[in-house]
Amino acid sequence: xxxxxxxxxxxxxxxxxxxxxxxxxxxxxxxxxxxxxxxxxxxxxxxxxxxxxxxxxxxxxxxxxxxxxxxxxxxxxxxxxxxxxxxxxxxxxxxxxxxxxxxxxxxxxxxxxxxxxxxxxxxxxxxxxxxxxxxxxxxxxxxxxxxxxxxxxxxxxxxxxxxxxxxxxxxxxxxxxxxxxxxxxxxxxxxxxxxxxxxxxxxxxxxxxxxxxxxxxxxxxxxxxxxxxxxxxxxxxxxxxxxxxxxxxxxxxxxxxxxxxxxxxxxxxxxxxxxxxxxxxxxxxxxxxxxxxxxxxxxxxxxxxxxxxxxxxxxxxxxxxxxxxxxxxxxxxxxxxxxxxxxxxxxxxxxxxxxxxxxxxxxxxxxxxxxxxxxxxxxxxxxxxxxxxxxxxx
Numbered sequence: 001x002x003x004x005x006x007x008x009x010x011x012x013x014x015x016x017x018x019x020x021x022x023x024x025x026x027x028x029x030x031x032x033x034x035x036x037x038x039x040x041x042x043x044x045x046x047x048x049x050x051x052x053x054x055x056x057x058x059x060x061x062x063x064x065x066x067x068x069x070x071x072x073x074x075x076x077x078x079x080x081x082x083x084x085x086x087x088x089x090x091x092x093x094x095x096x097x098x099x100x101x102x103x104x105x106x107x108x109x110x111x112x113x114x115x116x117x118x119x120x121x122x123x124x125x126x127x128x129x130x131x132x133x134x135x136x137x138x139x140x141x142x143x144x145x146x147x148x149x150x151x152x153x154x155x156x157x158x159x160x161x162x163x164x165x166x167x168x169x170x171x172x173x174x175x176x177x178x179x180x181x182x183x184x185x186x187x188x189x190x191x192x193x194x195x196x197x198x199x200x201x202x203x204x205x206x207x208x209x210x211x212x213x214x215x216x217x218x219x220x221x222x223x224x225x226x227x228x229x230x231x232x233x234x235x236x237x238x239x240x241x242x243x244x245x246x247x248x249x250x251x252x253x254x255x256x257x258x259x260x261x262x263x264x265x266x267x268x269x270x271x272x273x274x275x276x277x278x279x280x281x282x283x284x285x286x287x288x289x290x291x292x293x294x295x296x297x298x299x300x301x302x303x304x305x306x307x308x309x310x311x312x313x314x315x316x317x318x319x320x321x322x323x324x325x326x327x328x329x330x331x332x333x334x335x336x337x338x339x340x341x342x343x344x345x346x347x348x349x350x351x352x353x354x355x356x357x358x359x360x361x362x363x364x365x366x367x368x369x370x371x372x373x374x375x376x377x378x379x380x381x382x383x384x385x386x387x388x389x390x391x392x393x394x
Contacts, residue, residue, distance in 0.1 A: 082268050083203045085261075091209040092261045096254040103250035104360040105367055110246065168240030169233065171248060175217075176229045179279065182218050183225055196275070203264040204273035216256030218277040228279045230302075231287060238290045242349075247357055248286075251348060255285030255341050262340025266326065276334040281341035284318070288345030291315035318342065 141149070162170070182199060185191055199218035201211045219225035240248050259281025267273055291297075295312030319342055325335035348356075 082271070083208070083273070085203065085208075085264055085268060088203075088208050088212060088261055088264055091212065092257050095213065095257050099250040099253045100247075100356055100360070101363060103246040104357075104364050106249075107244070107246040108364055108367060166237045166240070167245055168236035168238070168248070171240055171245050172229075172232055172236040175232065175252070178217050179219060179225055179229060182214075183220075183222065186218075186220050200275040200277045201260045201263065202273065202275035203267050205275070208264070212257045212260040213253070215260060215277045216253075216279050216282050219279070220277065224278060228283050232279070232283050235286050235290050238294070239286050242290065242293055243353075251285065251289070251345075252282050255344050256282035258344050259285070259337040259341035263334050263337040266336035270329075272329075274331075276337065278334070278337075280334065281337035284338050284341035285345035285348075287318075288315055288342040289349045292346045292349050315342070315346075 144152070165173070186195055186199075195218070197205070197207055198211055199214045201215040202208070205211070219228065239251075243251060256279065263276060263281070291311035291314060295310060295315070297311040298308050299311050299314050300308045319339065322333075322335040322338040322342070324330075325333065326339060344352075
């Protein structure tokens with residue numbers, strides 16, 4: 001039995017040796033490249049531990065380097081190609097144009113409805129004069145149940161609170177409501193994948209255009225949303241009185257897309273392709289527009305009411321901080337989006353209003369002709385002036 005064990009051992013060593021010698025003339029299969037590389041690394045470590053007298057034999061037994069024998073080594077690290085930003089750029093231009101076009105149409109329809117509502121109210125008041133008396137409403141109130149009376153009183157209080165708000169605060173209330181809904185959607189586990197895809201902006205993502213709009217209404221943190229919406233609420237009355245409700249909405253939406261486009265450019269140039277979200281870019285445009293239009297206005301900090309400064313100095317400080325954060329590579333905020341929004345707000349108040357909003361009259365005339373063909377005369381929302389609530393820069 002001893003010789004049989006020797007023969008079996010001898011045949012196994014010959015078979016293994018032949019397989020190794022035949023495998024040296026063939027390249028390793030594709031799925032085993034990493035394993036071959038790991039075995040070679042282990043062999044080199046054993047070579048360093050053996051004595052110098054046997055180095056020659058070991059060099060003959062160990063496999064040669066991959067580039068010497070032609071055996072493929074580990075796959076190289078894939079090169080991340082920089083994303084092309086042609087589609088996001090075209091989307092930014094198109095969305096901005098559509099925003100201001102829709103704002104001009106909205107202003108036209110709003111003025112038209114106000115004129116019609118005023119006429120209807122005047123006619124209804126003439127018809128109702130003397131037709132109803134106090135006794136009629138007294139009897140109607142007595143016929144209501146206690147729950148109905150409480151509901152009517154609650155609705156009356158809500159209507160009074162809504163009427164006490166300024167036009168800017170009423171407009172911003174809708175934006176705050178949309179942001180709150182999106183914040184709640186982030187808390188639903190089944191929607192996490194869709195929220196990351198459509199409500200975060202990332203130049204490395206396959207979906208790059210639609211998140212440029214949706215990410216401006218997206219906040220993952222409650223503190224982040226509260227901070228942005230507080231600043232927007234504070235400056236809402238000033239920006240709406242300066243631009244008007246319709247023009248403000250166009251500027252806000254356009255600023256969100258433009259600030260994201262600037263963020264895309266900076267991320268692609270620096271190679272830091274990470275996602276971001278939030279309304280900071282659009283809010284910075286609103287803040288910068290008000291501060292640039294009224295630079296002598298006094299501002300303060302909510303936690304330090306005794307410290308005051310002018311709006312112009314505050315705008316300069318914010319731009320300087322974001323510029324430093326962009327060049328120094330700070331990762332706490334998306335400083336590129338902040339700068340993009342602030343510069344757009346300053347540019348629009350200085351030049352954009354004259355170049356875009358004042359030249360809307362042909363478009364409004366075209367819409368008026370489409371809405372009422374054959375009707376001439378005045379056009380609501382037309383004229384060369386600023387329209388309802390429009391600024392009149394000198």
